[in-house]
Amino acid sequence: MSRVTLLALQILVAVVCIALWEVLSTVPLFGKILLPPFFFSNPVDVFSQIVKWFASGVIWKHLAITLWESILAFVIGSLGGVLVGFWFARQPLVAAVFDPYVKMANALPRVVLAPIFALWLGLGIWSKVALGVTLVFFIVFFNVYQGVKEVSRTVLDNGRMLGMSERQLMQHVYWPSALSWMFSSLHTSVGFAVVGAVVGEYLGSAAGLGYLIQQAEGVFDVAGVFAGMFVLSAFVILIDMGVTLVERRLLVWRPTAADGRG
Amino acid sequence: MTTPTAVALEDAKVAFRLGDGRVYTAVEKAHLTVAQGEFVAIVGPTGCGKSTLLNVAAGLLKPAAGSAKIFDRPLAGLNRDAGYLFQADALFPWKTALDNVAIGLEIKGTPRAEALPRAQKWLTSVGLGAFAGRYPHMLSGGQRKRVALAQVLIRDPKILLMDEPFGPLDAQTRQVMGNLLLDLWNADRKAVLFVTHDLEEAIALADRVVIMSAGPSSRIIGDWRVTLPRPRDIFEVRLDKEFHALHREIWSVLKDEVMKGYAQSTQAAEAV
Numbered sequence: 001m002s003r004v005t006l007l008a009l010q011i012l013v014a015v016v017c018i019a020l021w022e023v024l025s026t027v028p029l030f031g032k033i034l035l036p037p038f039f040f041s042n043p044v045d046v047f048s049q050i051v052k053w054f055a056s057g058v059i060w061k062h063l064a065i066t067l068w069e070s071i072l073a074f075v076i077g078s079l080g081g082v083l084v085g086f087w088f089a090r091q092p093l094v095a096a097v098f099d100p101y102v103k104m105a106n107a108l109p110r111v112v113l114a115p116i117f118a119l120w121l122g123l124g125i126w127s128k129v130a131l132g133v134t135l136v137f138f139i140v141f142f143n144v145y146q147g148v149k150e151v152s153r154t155v156l157d158n159g160r161m162l163g164m165s166e167r168q169l170m171q172h173v174y175w176p177s178a179l180s181w182m183f184s185s186l187h188t189s190v191g192f193a194v195v196g197a198v199v200g201e202y203l204g205s206a207a208g209l210g211y212l213i214q215q216a217e218g219v220f221d222v223a224g225v226f227a228g229m230f231v232l233s234a235f236v237i238l239i240d241m242g243v244t245l246v247e248r249r250l251l252v253w254r255p256t257a258a259d260g261r262g
Numbered sequence: 263m264t265t266p267t268a269v270a271l272e273d274a275k276v277a278f279r280l281g282d283g284r285v286y287t288a289v290e291k292a293h294l295t296v297a298q299g300e301f302v303a304i305v306g307p308t309g310c311g312k313s314t315l316l317n318v319a320a321g322l323l324k325p326a327a328g329s330a331k332i333f334d335r336p337l338a339g340l341n342r343d344a345g346y347l348f349q350a351d352a353l354f355p356w357k358t359a360l361d362n363v364a365i366g367l368e369i370k371g372t373p374r375a376e377a378l379p380r381a382q383k384w385l386t387s388v389g390l391g392a393f394a395g396r397y398p399h400m401l402s403g404g405q406r407k408r409v410a411l412a413q414v415l416i417r418d419p420k421i422l423l424m425d426e427p428f429g430p431l432d433a434q435t436r437q438v439m440g441n442l443l444l445d446l447w448n449a450d451r452k453a454v455l456f457v458t459h460d461l462e463e464a465i466a467l468a469d470r471v472v473i474m475s476a477g478p479s480s481r482i483i484g485d486w487r488v489t490l491p492r493p494r495d496i497f498e499v500r501l502d503k504e505f506h507a508l509h510r511e512i513w514s515v516l517k518d519e520v521m522k523g524y525a526q527s528t529q530a531a532e533a534v
Contacts, residue, residue: 154351154352159354161340161345162366163342253399
C-alpha cells in the first residue's frame with residue numbers, strides 16, 4: 001500500500017468517527033439524542049474550545065510546562081537508569097542484594113506516590129518530574145541491565161582477543177550494546193515521562209495540560225475535558241515522531257524487520 | 263632448534279565442571295606444536311574438543327594440567343601475539359565495516375586519522391573496498407568473514423588462530439575464502455592454527471594435518487605432513503593424485519572416530 005493511500009485511510013477513520021459523534025450528539029434519532037451534549041459535548045464545541053485556547057495563547061504556557069516536566073523526567077530518569085543499570089550488570093553481587101527491593105519498588109503503582117511527592121516537593125513542577133522519573137527510571141534501568149548482560153559472548157571474546165582493556169570493552173562493546181537496548185525502549189520511556197507529568201498535574205498543580213483537564217472536569221465542562229485530551233494526544237504524537245527521527249539516526253546499524261536479513 | 267616454536271602445547275588437559283558437579287574432561291595429554299610460518303590444521307569429529315584446544319592457545323581457557331607456551335614463553339592470560347578468527351559472527355554490529363577493521367589499530371593507540379586509510383587498504387585487499395560504509399547486517403555471511411579477516415590481520419599478529427572460520431558459509435564461498443586466506447598468508451607466512459571438521463579443506467590449506475579422537479578425553483591420534491607444492495589453488499589441488507592418496511590415508515583413521523563421536527552424541531541424546 002502506498003503512503004498516500006495509507007494516510008488517506010487513516011484520515012478517513014478520524015473523519016468517520018468525528019462525523020458520527022457530531023450526528024449522534026446533535027440530530028435526534030427516533031425522537032432522542034443518543035449522545036447527550038452534557039456528557040459527550042460535540043465536535044464543534046470541542047474544536048472551538050481548542051481554537052479559543054490557541055487564539056488567546058493560554059495553552060502555550062500549559063504546553064510548555066508539561067513539555068518541560070516531561071523532558072526533565074526523561075533526562076533524569078534515563079541518566080539514573082543507565083548508571084544504576086550499568087552498575088548492577090557489572091556487579092552481580094550488588095544486583096543480587098538489591099533484586100527484591102527493585103522488584104518491590106517497580107511493582108508499586110506510582111499514582112500512590114503522587115501525594116507524597118507533592119508533600120515533599122510542593123505543588124510546582126518538581127513533584128511531577130519526580131513522578132515521571134519513577135516511571136522512566138525502571139524502564140531504562142531494566143533495558144540497560146539486560147543490554148549489558150546480554151552482550152554476545154563471541155563479540156566480547158573478539159574484543160578481548162583484539163587487545164581491548166576493560167575500559168575499551170566498556171566504550172566499544174558494553175556501552176553501545178546497552179544504548180541500543182535503551183533506545184529500543186525510547187518510545188515507551190518518553191511516553192511514560194509525559195504520563196508522569198500529566199498525572200502529577202491532574203492530582204494537584206497550578207499549570208500544565210493535566211491541570212487544564214482537571215479544571216474543566218471540576219466545572220463539568222465536558223467540551224474542555226475533550227479539548228484537553230485532544231491537545232494532549234497531538235502533543236504526544238509530535239513527541240513520538242521526534243523520537244522516531246532520533247532513533248533512525250542512532251540505530252542505523254540495526255537490521256530492521258523489513259530488511260529480512262539478520 | 264634456534265627459532266622458537268610459535269605455539270607449543272605440552273600434555274595439555276582441559277576439564278570443565280558440569281552443572282551437576284561432575285567434571286568433564288574435554289581434552290587430555292595433548293601435544294601440539296606449530297612452528298613459525300607453519301600452517302597446521304586440526305581435524306576431528308564434532309565435539310572432540312578441537313575448539314577447546316584452540317582456546318587454550320588463545321589464552322581464553324586455562325589448561326587443567328600441562329602447559330601452553332607461546333614463542334617458548336609460558337602463556338599467562340590472553341595470548342597477545344595471536345589474532346583469533348571466530349566461527350560465529352564476532353564483528354561489532356554497531357560499527358561500519360571500515361570502523362570494524364580500524365578498531366584493531368585504534369585499540370593499540372593508533373590515531374584514527376592514520377588507522378582509517380590503513381583499514382580501507384585492508385578492506386580492499388579482502389575485496390570489500392566498496393563496502394566500507396556498510397554495517398555488518400548489510401553484508402552477506404562471506405563478506406562478514408572477509409571483514410573479520412581484515413580486522414584480525416590489520417593488527418599483524420604473529421600467530422593466527424582460526425576456529426572453523428568458514429564453517430557457516432556455503433561450499434563455493436568457503437573455497438573462495440580458502441584461496442583468499444592462502445593468498446594473504448603467503449605474503450608473510452604467519453604461524454596458523456586452523457580448526458575444521460572438513461578434511462578436504464584441511465589438506466588443501468595446511469602444511470600439517472592433526473587428527474583428534476572423538477570426545478570426551480580426546481587425544482591427538484595422528485599427524486600428517488602435507489607436501490603439496492605451494493602456492494596452491496584450492497580448486498585445483500583437489501584434483502591432485504597426492505591429495506587423493508593423503509585424503510584416503512587420513513580418512514581411514516578419521517572415519518572410525520567420526521562414527522564413535524556420532525554414536526556417543528546419539529547415546530547422550532537418548533540418555534537425556
